[in-house]
Amino acid sequence: MSKHENERKRTFLLITIPILALFICFNTIPLIRGAMYSFTNSRGFGSHDWVGLRNYIDLFSDARVGKSYLFTIKLAIVTTVVVNVISLILALGLNSKIKAKGFFRGAYFLPNILGALVVGYIFNYFFTYIVPALADMTGLQGLSSSILSSPNKAWIGVMIVCAWQAIAMNTIIYISGLQTVPEDVYEAGGLDGATGWKQFKHLTFPLIIPFFSINMVLCVKNFLMVFDQIIALTKGGPAQSTESISYLIYNNGMSGGQFGFQSANAVVFFIVIVVISVAQMKFSSSKEEQL
């Protein structure tokens, strides 16, 4: 090894270590402390006792926690499908040769710039007053009362807001994916009769699979951790039907006195997200095509 190369390595180390230290300080240490709290009955302040695995045992028998997992997973799956289908269609449209392409791309990106809380409050008004008023005018019985006030339908409201915001970012990622597909692939495919749906299915989609998998992983992870939209739209209601896992952890762990118990919930939730993300990456990387 030459001296020059050693110098280079040391420079890289010098760049990495402060970042690593910050990461350990603000991420790893809190994570470990949180995991330690999960074995106590701590309220977050004052004294606490070690209770062993009691929190974890409680976790699996707590109906409210179970309900929050079901709600969150349902929301994440449905929203991910809706977001990816719509944003892929939008990206195909915005990538074609249309007039004022730049304007449309900007317009469709707008929802992503707005804060989730602002969007939530606007939609709140929209669902409570505007939709029922429109439904009354057009005679649609099913929508004449706010969907956010029905325990069976409130999750659809949350889903719409999440999707409305997330589509922007996903569309941009798909557009950049579509731009990596060279024109001559389509030309060659066209000679073999691959046009329209066939072209999309056999040429376009396989070539943008890496972008599809990024979108899937980001979507699932983001929607599993849904929080702002819940706070702004429903605060977990009505009838506790839209309590997401993050909301429950924050609300009962911080505002409430279940710091230890919700730490256990957070540890389990962390493991669930890691497992799902790794599984997704493994699955979609096996499907990738190279040119």
Added chain:
Amino acid sequence: MKRKGFRSLALTACITAIAPFAWGCGSSSDGKIEVEIVQYKPEAANYFKTVEDAFNASHDDIHLTISSPNDAMAILKTRFIREDYPDIIGIGGDINYSYFVDAGILADISGYEGMQNVNEGYLEIAEALELVPTDGTYILPYAANAAGILYNRQMFEEHGWQIPETWDEMLALCDQISAEGILPFYFGFKDTWTCLAPWNAMAVELAPADTTKQVNKGQTTFTKEYGELAEKYMALLPYGPDDPFAYNYNDACTAFARGESAMYPIGSYAAPQILSVNPDLKMDSFVMPASDEKEGRTLNSGIDLGFCVTADCKNKEAAYEVLNFLYADDTLQKYIDAQTSVPCKKGNFTLPVILDGMTEFIASGNMTDYQDHYYPSEMSVDALLQTFLIEKNKDAFLKNFDTSWQRYNRDIIRMVQEYEAAHGSAQ
């Protein structure tokens, strides 16, 4: 050479890791004593800003900072996790106060001279909030609120409606109001906490004041104590808007202020919000009638804001000086005017007009604390109530109440029963 390189790397890493913790310990350099208050009523932020300015203008040796953040309870608890305590905290007399006393975060302020001026009724309420009887006083009750029914005085006068005193009279009144084509009540049940207002107001007449304590001692169940209460609550719903779960607290206040309903079952604390929509509204209140007897009625009132000195506070003298300033008659009167609340201090105060219908109860000290001040917030009784009002299944609700209570209060129940075993339940 190589070793030295690693040592410097390790040093860099340590410094980077330690740096964030070093920023926290600043202190004032001009020799003044710093006193920090965090209080939990953001709607009173303007009032506390003026108090802060007035205090700092009149004191050279103490510098006071008052912050009134949104969701202060979460902020306070997050700071407590880091063991970072403000000198004085302004909180309500509810379960969080009970937790803080139990955790030993608060200082005993029974030695503070201002304590002698507190209305005994509120000291008793504070005493009752302690999970197990604890020596000392930990809160200076500042202002109280009362819950019942706010009504549109002008509307009542125009139609000649009478204030009801029993449950039957109240239902008759509601029928009469609906018959004249007016909505009797407005509800804002989308905000779950508003579900608790009528519940608390009726509970003081229908359930023992210490229901939760009796349950903790294993002497009764909620199914037994809350049955009638739950039924009567359900009976109120038809007199409200068609879909009460679509509207939040702001919507309900706005609707009531605009005369869309004759009454609104909520606490006195809603008055500033309602008047901000319609400053000309003539509004009064009455005690919620829930039982069939005219005797033995009581007003639902509890400590809305009290000040506690933390055990960690370095300079108790300075903290007491701040309390003196806050507890001065004219400072307190200004708070009462701004927040339409009830003073917890003895003396001649001008009560807000909207409490006219409750003055009699306040003057005679006939008050009972909110049931929900004893409910742990993580149990979300407000959400349980909302579920109950949507599904209208009384038995399932009460059963769920009992099982959830045991689950969320396991450590407290164990503590209470250990205390009972050690001290006997003779007292």
